[in-house]
Amino acid sequence: MEQRLANSFTVTVNETKFIENALISDIRVDGRRPFDYRNLIIRFGSEDGSSEVQLGRTQVIAFVTGQLVQPYRDRPNEGTFAIYTEFSPMADPSFEPGRPGDSAIELGRIVDRGLRESRAVDTESLCVIAGKLVWSIRIDLHIIDNGGNLVDAANISALAALSTFRRPECTVEGEDGQELIIHPPDVREPLPLIIHHFPVAVTFGFIGKENIVVIDPTHHEEAVMGGSLTVTLNTNGDVCAIQKAGGDGVLQSVIMQCLRIASVKAGDITSKIKNAVESYNTQRSLRKIKRHNPSSTVSNVAKHHA
Structure with a gap:
């Protein structure tokens, strides 16, 4: 992965010195301290399984969909999931439409590795008929604005969308137990995914000859940093992946210092995701009650008889 993850932004020598000199005084160009995150906003669409995350100026949208497929032969009882990324040319002039570039593929791999290797999503619960039908979960990440630190924003967006996704409930009937019935949402409530924990990505940038460490680098800082470290961990302190x-x-x-800081930040981000999901679920329940409000039906019947 390139050190700037497809960031076409370039800075002058004077700008580089200004950023580095400010960091020596523990101040960043945007006014943050070295280990402060930018403002994080999590929103959800009207449909289950869609989220929008803003991290400072960085903006990522995630959509989660599911379809029934044949399982892999070596894992007949497990569902699958895959991550696809799309970099909009509006987000950064270096992003080209069409085939995903190396940066898009690498971003998807980092997010995928944190989710897959930590087995955050219970893939066994996605099995419908062993060896024949399982749910395949697809996460589409759309980069809308590249303000720096795409990895963390994409990771948060994926976790938020997965938390609100629901798949149709299926039952197997028939004499041979092979007749599949997929129940529509108005007949049976769709089922949420079983998510064991939230593997949160926290990215650090190393700037200047002193290798000054900053968290959540902006696109300005990415243009001058010499390298980066992404730590993916959960609130239990389990390290899921390091890049x-x-x-x-x-x-x-320095790595141990980053791990300690990342552990605290992961806890904060997990709380924000869970609070946002809880608020979404509350709103979803209210919408459902309005759709199935029996009082309106009763009043209509009363008017008719009157």
Whole structure:
């Protein structure tokens, strides 16, 4: 992965010195301290399984969909999931439409690795008929604006969308137990995914000869940083994945410092995701009650008889 993840933004020598000198005084160009995150906003669409995340100026939209497919032969009792990324040319002039570039593929891999290797999503619960039919979950990530640190924003967006996605309930009937019935949402309530934990990605940038560490780098900082480190962990402190990109080697003491900071940040982000999902579920329940409100039916019947 390139050190700037397809960031076409370039800075002058004077701008580079200004950023580095400010960091020596523990101040960043946007006014944050080295280990402060930008403002995080999580929104959801009207449909289940869609989310929009804003991290400062960075904006990512995620959509989760599911379809029934044949399972892999070596895992007949497990569903599957895959991540696809799309970089809009509006987000950054270096993004080209059409085939996903190396940066888009690498971004998807980092998010995928954190989710897959930590087995955050219960894939066994996605099995409908062992060896024949399982649910395949697809996550589409759309980069709308590249303001820096796409990895963290994309990761949060994927987790938020997965948390609100619901698949139709299926039952198997028939004499041979092979007749599949997919129940529509108005007959049976769709089922949410079983998510064991939230693997949250926290990215650090290394800037200047001193290798000054900052968290959640902006596109300005990505243009001058020598390397980055993305740590994916959950609130239990379990490290799910580590990605080091570009630059020189990092001291063990620095990595341990990053892990300690990332653990705290992951807890904060997890709380924000869960609170946002809880609010969405409340609104969803209210919408459902309005759609099935029996009082309106009763009043209509009363008017008719009157």
